[in-house]
Amino acid sequence: MLSIGGAGITDPQQATLPKPEDLEALDASPVRTLDKNAEERMIARIDEAKENADTLGGVIEVVVYGVPAGVGTYVESDRRLDAALASAVMGIQAVQGRGDR
Numbered sequence: 001m002l003s004i005g006g007a008g009i010t011d012p013q014q015a016t017l018p019k020p021e022d023l024e025a026l027d028a029s030p031v032r033t034l035d036k037n038a039e040e041r042m043i044a045r046i047d048e049a050k051e052n053a054d055t056l057g058g059v060i061e062v063v064v065y066g067v068p069a070g071v072g073t074y075v076e077s078d079r080r081l082d083a084a085l086a087s088a089v090m091g092i093q094a095v096q097g098r099g100d101r
Contacts, residue, residue: 001033005049005056007041009033012061020065057096062089 002009009015018026018034026032031042049056062085072081089095 001031001042002059002061003038004031004042004058005045007045008038008059009035010038012059017063 002012002015016034022034025034029039031039031046033039033042045056048054067081072084073079077083
């Protein structure tokens with residue numbers, strides 16, 4: 001998780017990408033981030049939204065390891081891996097795609 005409600009990792013370009021061995025630490029974080037300062041800011045924003053009976057958006061980044069070379073295709077859109085992943089994520093009711101972030 002990069003941010004929730006605008007609170008979170010201040011510079012995503014400088015953030016450390018999680019590695020497979022970080023899975024336990026990610027699972028221990030209620031907002032699935034390795035940055036403890038960002039975690040505190042996100043939780044505070046969630047608590048604030050709860051008090052105001054409001055909702056929040058967020059920015060996630062998906063990192064995948066161990067995908068074999070050649071999975072999917074670059075030619076046929078219905079067989080592209082990025083299209084299949086996007087379809088699965090966008091099928092979640094609360095998820096919206098925005099290009100302005």
